[in-house]
Amino acid sequence: MNEQTALIVKKISDLPPLSASTLAIINMLSADHFHMKELVNLIQQDVSLSTLCLKTVNSAAFGLSKPVDTIQRAVTFLGSQKLTELALKTSVGKIVKVRLAGYGAMEMDLWEHSLKSAIAARLIGPNIDPNLNADLAYALALTHDIGKVVFSALLEVKVRELQKAQGQQTNFLAIESDLFQCNHAEVGAMLAREWNLPQVFIDVIAHHHTPSLCPAPHRSLALVVHLADLLAMLSGTGTGVDSLYYELDPLALDLIERDARWHEEEIWKLILNLNYEFNLVLQNEAMAS
Amino acid sequence: MNISTPLDLSVQKPQLVGMGDFQISRNTPLKSVSLGGCVSLIFVAPPIAGMANVVLPDSSLDRQKSTIIPGFFADSAVAKLHEGMLALAPEPQTWCIALVGGGQLAHPRFRLGEKIANAIIQQLKLFGLQPHKQDLGGNESKIAVVSPSSGEITVERPGGLLQIL
């Protein structure tokens, strides 16, 4: 094993694992098989998630007149969408709320970028494929850049080479691959495999910058995440040195050329709605905590 | 409009101005969030400074939102900042106006930053104003900081690189 691979492996094993309940929720989402009863059981076994559910329904933002004290009732009030969001945000948040020195990203940058991409994926998902599972698109977008948590350590070692490469070309993924023979999307997929995430996560994380190369069954989800990532970056929520340094995949270009819903003015409207929703989510989070 | 004044002048901790927000300050430095494709419009006339982080070129997209979040659109941001500055620094000929940000995505299809900047310049013209300083374009996401007391505008690039504009 060379030094670089050893560093990747070590970084991956240093990360906190996803909680059992989050993993189970992710599996339910991917299998499109969602049962409230199973969900209640799962949450009841997870003390921190149970507490969070109760805290959320009882928060001022939720505006209930009487306090809710059982998980069963909390789950009814929250609904499956909110619940999966809560579970995922807690688990993923623990991992991505870190300063990424290699990317020049502050502690909350990757978290905010991931969250904004997730909100964007929910917004645009139905435009791209009406049969798409919007909760799954949300989960995939929330985790799309998870590889950066590991990859940042590699970039830190070659700061000067990175700066030089950025002066010469504008595709960050190619820069990563040139310098390290792998990129954050591939490392993210390694991480997804390590965590035993379903195949759709492995495929979409690996191809979030190259959806046209994604295996067919998951290609439209990869395209949704690719465009959601772009909208988050365009609207000013990137992750540092790599923000705006990515190319559009041919699949996305084709969509933008032929579909009126992706004309410039429509993209502006999307950005407006996205920022609006994103700020609401941030405000509610601040209120709940 | 929020007008901030520091509790302790020696601390000078900058006040963060979010995406689509605008702020006018006496003495307290103002700092933008990381701008991406968005453009930070800055007015400074010591000891007063104003900042709006503009996300879209035109409020005709959503007039209602432009009254709630005027900093979001080029036209409403210019009008509001102009009005706020006039109240505290009534001589526009003493103002220094700067534009920072407007990063471009690698693909030419997305020239949002350029469009926002052009829209701001057009709107400024309506008030007989024009930008004196600019740091626009490029692929990096920049952060702008303005110190109202010194009038200094600093641009921060990823990796902590600082430049005085």
Ligand SMILES: [Fe+2]
């Ligand atoms: Fe990425």
Ligand SMILES: [Fe+2]
């Ligand atoms: Fe991303």
